[in-house]
Amino acid sequence: MILSIQDVVKRYSSHVALDRVSLEIPKGKIFGLLGPNGAGKTSLIRIITQITAPDEGQILFDGEKLSSKHVEQIGYLPEERGLYKKMKVGEQLIYLAQLKGLSRQESITRLKDWFIRLDIKDWWDKQVDDLSKGMQQKTQFISTVVHEPKLLILDEPFSGFDPINANMLKDEILALKDRGTSILFSTHRMESVEELCDSIALINHSKVVLTGEKNEVRNRFKAHQFEVLFEGNLTQELQGVDLVSLEMSGDQVSKKGIFKLQEGASPNQLLGQLINQVQVQKFQELIPSFNDIFIQVVNETN
């Protein structure tokens, strides 16, 4: 575990931001931190980045109690991006890298590599003010990863990127993961959760309401429903199965039915009964999307 968050409580004068939050964040994986606005994600991130301290509970970083020496092993890209506007890109990145404990020489070498890799060599002497928003985002991403942190915290990393740059960023994130970086990924965008995350935790109203490995969570939310495309008419009653809906499909020849298995029934039972009556063209289980899971869980816990 790169992070072991144990019973963390954070109170502000008017409300509790984190209420006994416990999470295990595995090494070398991408961990999605989900939750509606104001759920407590930023509070938790600020405690991990040691911007604030928890009122109760503790956090272990790679097995050790989290302390200021771990600052250099964490890279943090906040949701609200920002750079010194009147500073040159190169000097600014050197400064930020030095604050993370790199020597000046080392930061220059590494930054030059990144500039070549992201194809932005001629930005070095530009003032941040003169960069477009997307360019600033790239610059800031470099500042987050240049010290090769063990733990990378990305808060809505794709906001403000065009599709091409977003894709490039995604590839960089996956490359970092392949090199062993653990990534904590906070987002609202469920499609990037499906695409990138290995595990997730959902926070709502200051509490962890759902956590687990991605496919396992998805399985947990399976409704045992199957979508079947077929030709012909269902004439006999189906055993152990409820018909949820039935409609003509787009070509006006085949029909699309959604069936829900009753307790104890298997997909083969459904398929067996269908084959006897109709021509089955397509048979697939309905897997819930994270969007559905998110909405369902948040509504349930509200």
Next chain:
Amino acid sequence: MNKILLVIKREYLTRVSKKSFWIASLVAPLLLTAIYAVPIWLATRDKEVKQVAIWDGSGLFEQKDLADKEIAFQLLKGDVSQIKKTFDKQGFDAFAAIPVDILKNPQGLKIYSEKNLSLSLKNDIERMVQDKVREILLRNAGISTVKYKETQVDISSDTITVSKQGAETTSSSGGAMILAAILGFLLYLTLLLYGSQVMNGVIEEKSSRIIEVIISSIKPYQLMLGKILGVGMVGLTQFLLWIVLTVGLSTATSKLYNAPSRMATVANSSHSEELKKSVAKAESSTQPMEELNKVIESTNIPLILGSFFFYFLFGYLLYSSLFAAIGSAVESAAEAQQFTFPVMIPIILAFILAQFTMQDPDSNIAFWASIIPFTSPINMMVRLPYGVPAWEIVLSMILLVGGFLACSWLSSRIYRVGILMYGKKMTWKEISKWVFYKG
């Protein structure tokens, strides 16, 4: 510690590499040098020689008496009304008619000119006539001119402070006042100037949102301290530049003016009399400078400079930490204005109190103003040239350091909460709550 140095370096270099810093560093010494050099220049430059016609009804004036460096007088004979009509055609700038009874009628002198007469030319003509008339009046009264001149002595005094132990130090209260005023004003200016620079720096970090990235690398108090020290060093650099450039420039200008005048003396000895006059004029215009030199000789310069450094440093640290706290609580410079006022009040108050301190450096007001931390930097600097008992200086310094520690503690409590607060309308009540927030 290493990271504070990084912050200091960045704050320092970004400011020192700005054009505005160098403009400010150059303009102030140039202005000061100009104040010093312009009177000398005016006194020594070659003026356009004015042509003045004189009609002398009294018969007291002779052409050989009428030598003057700036005005070429020419005695004319003839009809006054005729000369009045023609003097400007003959190339004269002015025409002075001296009445027959000038000795009895000092108001009888009439000066005619085509354009409006310049005040200095009018004065010069009047002085020329007056000198001659006085000389004759003295002679008529039987007083020798030389004797009379001997009676026109200048009285000036040396003021001497006598300590309780009986030791005497020559002081110059006029000069002390000048030195005190300069030092006090300099402190007042820099406290405001660099304090608000710190505040704007904090606002910049907060409004550009880089703050969150920075404080995920270093502690907020490290950032605050680094910023304050970095800007403070910019201030010290600027002082240093001001001193070096002012001294350098004024030395250079005085050399520049002395060299040609000495050469001129050798080249043209007949003009030496006039040159002496003009140099004397120039010297009298630099009298405040000499007065200042006198004070500098009579006062304890290491003490003054050391104290100035100390009071600048801790006064600046105290106020700039308060400015930093204000910067952290707001999101724009415009919003900051209502909060800066309470911090400006003690600075302005200190400056006002300094006027009283200057008039009476041993009064109760002066004592308390130079002891209480918020007003002591300016007021103690104002008092120092007059001599202050050691225990008062030590007490004032200790209290100032204590005041700084208290203020920076308070400020860092506000700062660490404020920099992460967005979209809230700030009130003093809200800000005071932050002081008691945990971690």
